[in-house]
Amino acid sequence: MIGRKSLFGPLDPAADAGYTDAPKRKGFFTDTSVCIGCKACEVACKEWNDVPENAFEMLGTSYDNSHSLNANQWRHVAFIERPASKPAVDLGMPSVGAPVSDVDEDDKPDFQWLMSSDVCKHCTHAACLDVCPTGSLFRSEFGTVVVQDDICNGCGYCVAACPYGVIDRRRGPEGDPKVGIAQKCTLCYDRLTDGQRPACAAACPTESIQYGDVEELRERANARVELLHERGVMDARLYGNDPEDGVGGTGAMFLLLDEPEVYGLPPDPVVTTKDLPRMFTRAGMAGTALLIGAALSFVRRRP
Amino acid sequence: MSEPTGGRGSGAEVQHGGSPGRSRGSSRGGDRVMVPEADFTSYYGRPIVKAAPWERDIAYYLFTGGVAAGSSLLAGGADLTDRPGLRRAGRIGSLVALLLSVVALVHDLGKPSRFLNMLRVVKLTSPMSVGTWILSLHAPFAGLASAAELVGMLPARWQRGPVRLLLRLGRPAGLVGAVTAPPLAAYTAVLLSDTATPAWHSAYEELPFVFCGSAAAASGGWAMATAPVAEAGPARAFAVGGAAVELLMAHRMESSMGLSAETLHTGKAGTLIRASKVLTAAGAAGALLGGRSRLLSVVSGTALMAGSLCTRLGVYEAGLASANDPKYTVVPQRERVERGEQVRYQG
Ligand code: SF4
Ligand code: SF4
Numbered sequence: 021m022i023g024r025k026s027l028f029g030p031l032d033p034a035a036d037a038g039y040t041d042a043p044k045r046k047g048f049f050t051d052t053s054v055c056i057g058c059k060a061c062e063v064a065c066k067e068w069n070d071v072p073e074n075a076f077e078m079l080g081t082s083y084d085n086s087h088s089l090n091a092n093q094w095r096h097v098a099f100i101e102r103p104a105s106k107p108a109v110d111l112g113m114p115s116v117g118a119p120v121s122d123v124d125e126d127d128k129p130d131f132q133w134l135m136s137s138d139v140c141k142h143c144t145h146a147a148c149l150d151v152c153p154t155g156s157l158f159r160s161e162f163g164t165v166v167v168q169d170d171i172c173n174g175c176g177y178c179v180a181a182c183p184y185g186v187i188d189r190r191r192g193p194e195g196d197p198k199v200g201i202a203q204k205c206t207l208c209y210d211r212l213t214d215g216q217r218p219a220c221a222a223a224c225p226t227e228s229i230q231y232g233d234v235e236e237l238r239e240r241a242n243a244r245v246e247l248l249h250e251r252g253v254m255d256a257r258l259y260g261n262d263p264e265d266g267v268g269g270t271g272a273m274f275l276l277l278d279e280p281e282v283y284g285l286p287p288d289p290v291v292t293t294k295d296l297p298r299m300f301t302r303a304g305m306a307g308t309a310l311l312i313g314a315a316l317s318f319v320r321r322r323p
Numbered sequence: 324m325s326e327p328t329g330g331r332g333s334g335a336e337v338q339h340g341g342s343p344g345r346s347r348g349s350s351r352g353g354d355r356v357m358v359p360e361a362d363f364t365s366y367y368g369r370p371i372v373k374a375a376p377w378e379r380d381i382a383y384y385l386f387t388g389g390v391a392a393g394s395s396l397l398a399g400g401a402d403l404t405d406r407p408g409l410r411r412a413g414r415i416g417s418l419v420a421l422l423l424s425v426v427a428l429v430h431d432l433g434k435p436s437r438f439l440n441m442l443r444v445v446k447l448t449s450p451m452s453v454g455t456w457i458l459s460l461h462a463p464f465a466g467l468a469s470a471a472e473l474v475g476m477l478p479a480r481w482q483r484g485p486v487r488l489l490l491r492l493g494r495p496a497g498l499v500g501a502v503t504a505p506p507l508a509a510y511t512a513v514l515l516s517d518t519a520t521p522a523w524h525s526a527y528e529e530l531p532f533v534f535c536g537s538a539a540a541a542s543g544g545w546a547m548a549t550a551p552v553a554e555a556g557p558a559r560a561f562a563v564g565g566a567a568v569e570l571l572m573a574h575r576m577e578s579s580m581g582l583s584a585e586t587l588h589t590g591k592a593g594t595l596i597r598a599s600k601v602l603t604a605a606g607a608a609g610a611l612l613g614g615r616s617r618l619l620s621v622v623s624g625t626a627l628m629a630g631s632l633c634t635r636l637g638v639y640e641a642g643l644a645s646a647n648d649p650k651y652t653v654v655p656q657r658e659r660v661e662r663g664e665q666v667r668y669q670g
Contacts, residue, residue: 084367088369100366151518153441153446155443171443175437176376177518180518180520181517181519262667265665266666281365283366284367284371287657290666295527299450299513299516300513302512302528302532303531305531306509306531306534307531308505309532309568310508310535313561313568314393317543317558317560317564318401
């Protein structure tokens, strides 16, 4: 179904893809203010989805040794280690109360951490899905974006199209049947069809990763930001929650404590297919010019 | 904004794994700085978008596809205006270029069956799907015309029965090939632009013209080098016109792309683009002034082809460079937001 908003603007992705009676759109709300960087989500995701290990390298970039989101890393916890810029505020982390510290205020380390578990955004307008020439990527009834391994050609077009740099073609390990095939988070499609939550959300010990109906998550996210603002955490902001943004809002939204680019997220991405009609128009003009140019080269002279 | 993780200025104080956010790109090469140094934050300087995982095959395909399209057009025109030598050059050029295109595509995909797998859907939102169909529509007809040309070179006593039929089909097939050629030359620009790769996406207004001009210059160059000089007049005109469009639109493109235009001037891409301009301009001048000389035709024709190849490779490399440096993703978006121009859906 091609509608007026099929390339840009807010819509219900499952309905747009032709599902009737689809369940409510599902997604994630990742509240990075309570993330403790334990990587339980990374591990649970690998375990459940049988994602092979990545190249293991000590990168020397804080505790982040899993590089980035890629074919073998469907969840990625970013660790931003930096000089402390403001006094600590109680964020309302779930806890039973920390033991009283006997470290002198002045002796406390002068740096702070920001942590955030990143994942495929399951965009309302998913560039990866739109550009796939084989139909391997599809919109599920939950409004999520899923790859069918057996149809993917490994052409890699989706890799270049994703504005968040999420999806990637698997490069190794050798012998893995899915080498050369595009891979990314499926929002645990197989668990969802069985009425379960995604593995990462189930494993998160602090409820930093919350799973549910996108609409409801959005409300929860707004309430949480308001609460943090009240408590003086003025840097708290939402990312991906706005259905009128460049990708029509994402199925995975984030509460961040700094600018998106600090976490390696694009500040204001736009789905590339937004400009597609114009691109085809320009190509049509150029092609017509080529045809006319060829004709003119002949009419002007005789042999 | 609070303390940037790795922006310029604060980078020095960040101790543990401080991001080298903006160290790459403009510090390399150092010949000229096109845009003032951009201040931005990134996550340990790592890329945000992923570069297309394509081999250089795709860049070669952009070139051979252009030669194939332009040659089919020249062959069609030559056929209609009775220039057998030019027609032969065009048809054979298109055959060779098409074969090389298919080899490049299949090599990139891994195996031939994957090409067929693409034909399982028609998807207008996927330039690769659209391109596959354009190629599938163009190639058989252009191939048929080329086959007719080859058969026509056989001794007369062999031109009997089905071979005669093939000869008859040469013209209609060649004309269908010519009409389906322009989309083949133009779609590759959309293929690159419809990605999140900053240098490719920001070039979408002009890139189709650059690529179509480049196709005309290269195929005109091929025909100049291979067709009889007396018949090659249209090929020279086509090549000169194409070269002019390519140079002009490339110039406009560089000024309209914004920050990512930088990638066309630095590193590998910079060298290739500079070479392409020199070669294309020299080839066009040669075609204009010395077109009636056999030697000059061959030399300038070759220069035009080489120029077109360098354009394709240069644009390809610039795209990869722009994807690998987060600056080209972050800075333009950030600037747009700060100008108050967030991209929002409007009614
Ligand atoms: S984040 Fe990237 S991979 Fe995920 S749905 Fe959006 S475009 Fe596709
Ligand atoms: S790599 Fe696979 S999923 Fe990605 S665009 Fe190509 S065929 Fe589609």
